[in-house]
Amino acid sequence: MTHLTSETFDANARAALNDVQLRGALRNATSLFGRRRLEASRSVDNWEELRTQARAIKDETLLHLDRYLEEFTANAQNAGAQVHWARDSVQANAIVCRLARERNARLAVKSKSMVTEEIHLNSALQDSGVEAIETDLGEYIIQLAGETPSHIIAPAIHKTRAQVADLFTEKLGIDKTDDIAHLTLTARQVLRDKFAAADIGISGVNFAVAETGTILILENEGNIRFTTSLPKTHIALMGIEKVIPHFADLELFLKLLPRSGTGQHLTAYQSLITGTKRNVDDEGPNELHIVLLDNGRSRMLSHPITRQALACIRCGACLNACPVYQQIGGHAYGSVYPGPIGAVITPQLFGLAKAAQLPFASSLCGACREVCPVKIDIPELLLHLRGEIKQTSDVRNQKSERVERNRAEQLAFKLWAAVMSRPRLYEWSGKTFRFLQRGAVRDGAIRKVNGWLGRLAPPLAAWTGARDLRPIEPETFREYWRRADHD
Amino acid sequence: MTDRQVAHLQTDARAEILQSIRSCLAESASLNPHESPASSFDVATAPFISDERSLVEVFKQQLESVGGHCAVVGGETELRSALQEILVEIESKGLLIRSLALSDSPLLGAIARELQADGHEVAVTPATSDLFQFNVGITTAQAAIAETGTLVLEQASERNRLISLLPPVHIAIVNAVDVCATLREAISRVRATCETSPAITFITGPSRTADIELTLTIGVHGPKELYVIVHL
Numbered sequence: 084m085t086h087l088t089s090e091t092f093d094a095n096a097r098a099a100l101n102d103v104q105l106r107g108a109l110r111n112a113t114s115l116f117g118r119r120r121l122e123a124s125r126s127v128d129n130w131e132e133l134r135t136q137a138r139a140i141k142d143e144t145l146l147h148l149d150r151y152l153e154e155f156t157a158n159a160q161n162a163g164a165q166v167h168w169a170r171d172s173v174q175a176n177a178i179v180c181r182l183a184r185e186r187n188a189r190l191a192v193k194s195k196s197m198v199t200e201e202i203h204l205n206s207a208l209q210d211s212g213v214e215a216i217e218t219d220l221g222e223y224i225i226q227l228a229g230e231t232p233s234h235i236i237a238p239a240i241h242k243t244r245a246q247v248a249d250l251f252t253e254k255l256g257i258d259k260t261d262d263i264a265h266l267t268l269t270a271r272q273v274l275r276d277k278f279a280a281a282d283i284g285i286s287g288v289n290f291a292v293a294e295t296g297t298i299l300i301l302e303n304e305g306n307i308r309f310t311t312s313l314p315k316t317h318i319a320l321m322g323i324e325k326v327i328p329h330f331a332d333l334e335l336f337l338k339l340l341p342r343s344g345t346g347q348h349l350t351a352y353q354s355l356i357t358g359t360k361r362n363v364d365d366e367g368p369n370e371l372h373i374v375l376l377d378n379g380r381s382r383m384l385s386h387p388i389t390r391q392a393l394a395c396i397r398c399g400a401c402l403n404a405c406p407v408y409q410q411i412g413g414h415a416y417g418s419v420y421p422g423p424i425g426a427v428i429t430p431q432l433f434g435l436a437k438a439a440q441l442p443f444a445s446s447l448c449g450a451c452r453e454v455c456p457v458k459i460d461i462p463e464l465l466l467h468l469r470g471e472i473k474q475t476s477d478v479r480n481q482k483s484e485r486v487e488r489n490r491a492e493q494l495a496f497k498l499w500a501a502v503m504s505r506p507r508l509y510e511w512s513g514k515t516f517r518f519l520q521r522g523a524v525r526d527g528a529i530r531k532v533n534g535w536l537g538r539l540a541p542p543l544a545a546w547t548g549a550r551d552l553r554p555i556e557p558e559t560f561r562e563y564w565r566r567a568d569h570d
Numbered sequence: 571m572t573d574r575q576v577a578h579l580q581t582d583a584r585a586e587i588l589q590s591i592r593s594c595l596a597e598s599a600s601l602n603p604h605e606s607p608a609s610s611f612d613v614a615t616a617p618f619i620s621d622e623r624s625l626v627e628v629f630k631q632q633l634e635s636v637g638g639h640c641a642v643v644g645g646e647t648e649l650r651s652a653l654q655e656i657l658v659e660i661e662s663k664g665l666l667i668r669s670l671a672l673s674d675s676p677l678l679g680a681i682a683r684e685l686q687a688d689g690h691e692v693a694v695t696p697a698t699s700d701l702f703q704f705n706v707g708i709t710t711a712q713a714a715i716a717e718t719g720t721l722v723l724e725q726a727s728e729r730n731r732l733i734s735l736l737p738p739v740h741i742a743i744v745n746a747v748d749v750c751a752t753l754r755e756a757i758s759r760v761r762a763t764c765e766t767s768p769a770i771t772f773i774t775g776p777s778r779t780a781d782i783e784l785t786l787t788i789g790v791h792g793p794k795e796l797y798v799i800v801h802l
Contacts, residue, residue, distance in 0.1 A: 149591045168584040220790055221781035244783050267787045295764050305777040305792025308735050330761045334754045349718045353772040357764040366731040377587045385594035
């Protein structure tokens with residue numbers, strides 16, 4: 084299947100809106116995660132304080148990122164890890180492929196890692212003759228299907244059990260079943276053989292502690308424990324923003340991340356890995372390689388507003404809360420990072436020109452800011468990026484359609500302002516429209532009657548192309564107020 | 571790219587990234603004079619139960635809420651009979667209890683001999699390739715967290731890393747004095763051991779996934795069943 088790109092966001096989003104099954108799945112997932120997050124956040128009595136503190140830790144780290152990265156590197160190396168630095172995805176892939184080649188590796192098991200998706204590590208490994216198998220159940224499903232994740236923490240929410248069953252029947256040769264437990268057991272068995280045979284385990288990193296050189300990875304399934312315990316070589320990839328100063332800081336983040344992500348108080352497993360085994364006979368890999376990836380991150384430090392995005396701990400709460408994501412899902416964003424946080428990270432990592440539509444894919448309602456465990460002001464970031472995009476595009480398309488549309492828009496807003504600033508005219512217009520709309524209102528919107536109502540004529544069609552035309556209420560607020568006053 | 575080129579790039583990359591971080595931070599400093607953040611990140615936490623018995627009760631309750639099982643026993647004899655009962659219970663669920671893999675904790679030595687006498691196939695820290703075939707893994711836990719129902723396994727104390735992961739059932743034995751009240755307490759406790767333990771594992775309940783249609787399924791990669799015996 085061809086993967087969507089951010090450049091075609093508008094078309095992707097339109098296609099997603101027509102996918103009934105996808106929208107049902109999204110509705111279930113986002114409302115369930117949203118509800119659980121709310122309940123879990125209420126299970127601690129100082130949630131707001133935790134968010135503020137976590138953000139303060141992230142801000143402090145980012146302001147001295149060079150120092151903390153060096154401290155982390157020194158301590159991880161002291162404990163036996165080897166630390167590699169990668170400026171971009173080409174360098175990161177080259178490092179991992181070289182490590183694989185030097186060890187004559189044929190098979191790598193991988194646990195879920197957004198950063199490896201970001202750099203397309205799997206295809207780089209494939210080109211080097213190394214098969215990389217995803218071992219998180221959701222990631223395994225979409226890898227078999229040749230797709231990309233649609234949600235940060237639930238990568239395969241867009242697939243039904245029947246689709247998974249068809250996939251497993253086709254690729255793994257099992258009898259068709261709609262029993263989820265059986266499908267899960269099948270994956271368990273297939274992947275155990277892979278864990279046993281793998282030469283290399285590749286993981287991501289949730290938090291990297293500067294003062295001890297420890298990396299912490301959270302999960303529920305146990306595949307990360309397999310990936311980081313069984314193969315002789317463990318390679319962990321992380322963005323440079325994952326570092327935190329102190330071991331004790333882990334408490335805050337372990338309280339915030341699972342509650343915000345899945346609504347759990349703690350996920351089933353946390354692996355805290357500090358270097359390699361101290362004696363040859365001990366359990367665990369012989370070597371640990373940690374790859375620190377920049378890939379556009381350090382650039383985000385150059386402005387206090389854009390820097391915020393580096394505080395993200397990848398919980399996915401803003402996706403679930405976003406009215407845009409709730410309707411279109413992750414694939415439409417055409418990026419490994421979807422939703423509100425994706426709309427601000429993607430243009431910064433991959434270039435404004437490649438993702439110019441994403442910062443506009445928001446109503447700026449602020450729900451993402453409300454749920455963010457590290458209080459990232461995503462609307463502020465979206466506006467900042469819109470400003471940057473506007474500046475560059477105004478220079479580029481001076482005589483384009485955009486300018487004409489801007490004129491129409493300006494005229495419309497002038498008219499609007501004229502009506503809004505004259506109370507009598509405003510009231511009269513309301514009454515007139517209410518009279519005109521009689522008979523056309525159904526289910527709270529103006530519906531198509533005789534083929535023309537519900538869609539405005541150009542240039543106003545730009546408004547109704549993707550929106551219902553809302554009717555004037557039977558009673559306006561002013562009418563209500565006058566009535567209530569007399570009562 | 572040759573390996574030498576890669577190695578060369580490596581040194582460059584480190585310097586380049588650090589340089590980029592420093593120059594971008596310098597650039598941002600002029601845009602917004604940053605207030606220095608609070609020097610202490612200490613978050614006030616509500617006082618938590620300190621009585622050992624009630625801590626164990628909270629631990630048990632939390633563990634059970636995430637699908638784990640917990641038995642609280644007095645001395646060592648009770649510990650062994652609790653283990654027997656758990657094995658019977660596991661068998662009644664249709665799971666096998668024929669082969670048992672034990673960690674090399676001194677506490678488990680006598681237990682291993684007894685289980686063997688009962689007719690189980692018992693191995694202390696079997697080879698990894700064999701471990702895939704075992705029905706039950708038995709380890710100790712070096713600490714537990716009451717507020718979350720979590721076990722803390724430190725690699726420095728015993729060979730527990732794979733025995734607690736590969737077999738379909740994990741039974742862990744923890745001393746009541748090692749039950750911490752809070753996550754904070756446990757983290758400050760393991761801080762010292764991360765120097766000697768390359769892996770510290772927090773375990774809260776059995777392995778779980780909800781990746782297909784958000785339906786909770788227990789036992790995807792790790793153990794399906796988690797039993798904890800807390801001895802006083």
